[in-house]
Amino acid sequence: MSGTTEGRGLFGVSGTGDTSGFGGLVRTNPATELVSTPRPYGEYFDEVVDVLQEHGEISEDVIKAVVVDRGELTIHIAPDAIRTVCQVMRDDESLRFELCNSVSGVDYPDRVRRLHVVYHLTSMTYRRRVRLEVSVTVEDPHVQSVTSVYPTADWQERETYDMFGVVFDDHPNLTRILMPDDWSGHPQRKDYPLGGIPVEYKGAEIPPPDQRRAYK
């Protein structure tokens, strides 16, 4: 099935499905452990991370890693400290991330802590953006809710719960939002099939998208 490491599609193709070499190098397995970017991070990133690290309310082991990639700052946070961090991000005078743009999930099936929740914050005062990321396991998918800090996270956390099965503790009303209430399973997880039916056209059968030959 597409989305997992082992691809098998039409004609029994497995692996990359690339017989021409056109695709160049085959991707190696992604890193399973977080690797921080070495300092200095550049731009405003050092300042933001310094303020967070030196803040009295945030203990040392809260910031798991700091990654700077493509001009964007990602701070990996422990799942049981995200509310405190958001509170500091919003209220500290030198940070002032007033707006929580987006909360969403990502499923990395190859990793142990495969469910990630990604928060995008914007500081309107300083015109900065920061991404916070927490990761949890499927067995213990508990993350603190940030709705008390950013009320706008309400529906977005519900969507993340709906789609990925991440449980946001202390959320006022954690129910499904896009899928029907009695739906079972969490559709955006990578082991959840896309589904669909084969379509016959002029005698030939076209399989549903997730059973077609997959290129990685």
Add this chain to the structure above:
Amino acid sequence: MSTETNETYAESRDTTEGRVFTVTGGDWESVTKAIDPLSQERLVVNMGPQHPSTHGVLRLVLELEGETVTEARVVVGYLHTGIEKNIEYRTWTQGTTFVTRCDYLSPIHNELGFCLAVEKLLGIEDQITDRTNVIRVMMSELNRISSHLIWLATTGMELGALTMMIFGFREREKILDIFEAVSGLRMNMAYIRPGGLSNDVPDHAVALIEQFLKDMPGHLREYEDLLGNSAIWQERTQGVAYLDVSGCLALGVTGPVLRSAGLPWDLRKTMPYCGYETYDFDVATHNGADVWGRYMVRMEEIRQSLRIVRQCLDRLEPGPIMVADKKIAWPAQLALGTDGLGNSLNHVKHIMGQSMESLIHHFKLVTEGFRVPAGQAYVAIEAPRGEFGVHAVSEGGTRPHRIHMREPSFINLQAIPAMAEGALIADVIAGGASLDPVMGGCDR
């Protein structure tokens, strides 16, 4: 007639014409008096999901006390089509055809946000050609006008100005004609592609845009005469559905609603993309924080968009509309053939008759697609409804690992309870409409 008629429910008397029954309300008054009016007169009403004022399929559960809304709950999800999941099974280029179907009133903005995110992941932002950027800006401003026109049209209709609906759709049709001339399609064009555009702007489309720029200011005056100077419109909008800056920020509301509360936060100015910093335009704001303020802001934004489109036309220099990198650029340009829009005949002649390598290249790029280096990116643009953000994650493959769209309709709808509770039920419609929700975008 039997003389043993049950007379419990009606009094009777004998007259010369026979027996006459008098049916009165009887105990109705005592029934209503027996119920405590304060605790029992609450009524829970479902507005939607098929209510015409809900811009699609939105369900509002309203708790009413008389005409006053005491509690409002918003139920969404009726139009969920799994677009984000579907994109994970298609190539990055095919992704545009999915995102364009989210918010169907602003397809160009969906495509633009998605393509900017893909380009950021590819690291080719600097290679995007000037002509591409000018056309992207021009198309997204035209789309902003058409989206605001729909807002004017539908909101006018919901508040009783039916003529406004005819007017709004009439001018929007002109913009759809322009889209058709440019891309071949009127809606869901998948016109902006990772790396550039699907095809160039033809000369007759430029003429259509020139004509539109000439006609539109007159139409705007028409709308102002019709709505802005109408006492009914003013009464229905002024002071209705108040939401101030702190309310907007707490609820994540952006776009015209935030600007109507007085904060000039417009991503085209504050965090420019596609070269918006080089255009001359103003950010429309208002201090009302009500439906009237949102109307004023949107009217002004149409004017500013017209200014930007004018500048785009002046800057439209000939040049390529795709990145030069042949491993990313779509190999064929679209052209109109005898059987409709398709690959240009020159290109077909080249790959089928002249160059085997070109054929292989075309085949691999079209069926397999290009690879995108692993990583994640978040790009936000100013869509007609607010910040449209795309969070794109790649694991190094030819398909997206995850695409999340931060849809302004979805986020803004959370503000309905804050606007509606304590107000009249008629103002729920005005307030909801002032958010300009598009359920296709909200539910994705």
